[in-house]
Amino acid sequence: QVQLVESGGGLVQAGGSLRLSCAASGRYYAMGWFRQAPGKEREFVAAISRSGGSTVYADSVKGRFTISRDNAKNAAYLQMNSLKPEDTAVYYCAARDGMAVRYSRDEYAYWGQGTQVTVSS
Numbered sequence: 001q002v003q004l005v006e007s008g009g010g011l012v013q014a015g016g017s018l019r020l021s022c023a024a025s026g027r028y029y030a031m032g033w034f035r036q037a038p039g040k041e042r043e044f045v046a047a048i049s050r051s052g053g054s055t056v057y058a059d060s061v062k063g064r065f066t067i068s069r070d071n072a073k074n075a076a077y078l079q080m081n082s083l084k085p086e087d088t089a090v091y092y093c094a095a096r097d098g099m100a101v102r103y104s105r106d107e108y109a110y111w112g113q114g115t116q117v118t119v120s121s
Helices: none
Strands: 004-007 010-013 018-024 030-036 043-048 055-057 065-070 075-080 089-096 115-120
Touching (some): 018 115, 030 065, 055 065
Antiparallel strands (some): 030 043, 030 089
């Protein structure tokens, strides 16, 4: 059974930074970050391949967020800079069997419990 545990969420002012972490049990997976704001659907944020050599981002976060991973620790990270109030959401770590990056949440079989990120204006 794969388990994903996120940490690092919190309250930050606009323009600030946060770093989310996702610790994964089991073998290595391609991983992604998604977010869900109140009343909205869960949306793609960023993804990274199993090797870490390929990354993709949603247009809304490109240039501000960076996804990375440490396979020795079986962990993934999301560095979020220049945060905006519209980034406020519950952020979820996800993992999928396979090596490649994917945008669709349907491609991810394993999910963490989520961590709240709130950006005040």
